[in-house]
Amino acid sequence: MAFAGVLNDADVTAALDACKAADSFDYKTFFKTCGLHGKSADELKKAFTIIDQDKSGFIEEDELKLFLQNFKAGARALTDNETKTFLKAGDTDGDGKIGADEFAVMVKK
Numbered sequence: 001m002a003f004a005g006v007l008n009d010a011d012v013t014a015a016l017d018a019c020k021a022a023d024s025f026d027y028k029t030f031f032k033t034c035g036l037h038g039k040s041a042d043e044l045k046k047a048f049t050i051i052d053q054d055k056s057g058f059i060e061e062d063e064l065k066l067f068l069q070n071f072k073a074g075a076r077a078l079t080d081n082e083t084k085t086f087l088k089a090g091d092t093d094g095d096g097k098i099g100a101d102e103f104a105v106m107v108k109k
């Protein structure tokens, strides 16, 4: 997984198991369970660059949709509802994408 060495495998597995069912994803629960919530600002920057797959400097809606696959290949895509809720939670300046600072704030919520 992309987060090998950053996160504990068992924590990631638990976080993914908790949101297996469609529309059960809750970003606060997920970030806490997988361990990102407790990471340093530097580590969160690293996490951001992993999730920002096209290295645009922002996490866009299509990257959010496939967010779980950064944690495990073959994990499900988020539903449109989950993706929209997730984006809304992180996108505090309303530009339709999530920047590194917005990401760090969201993970720490």
Ligand SMILES: [Ca+2]
Binding pocket: 052, 053, 054, 055, 056, 057, 058, 059, 060, 063
């Ligand atoms: Ca991007």
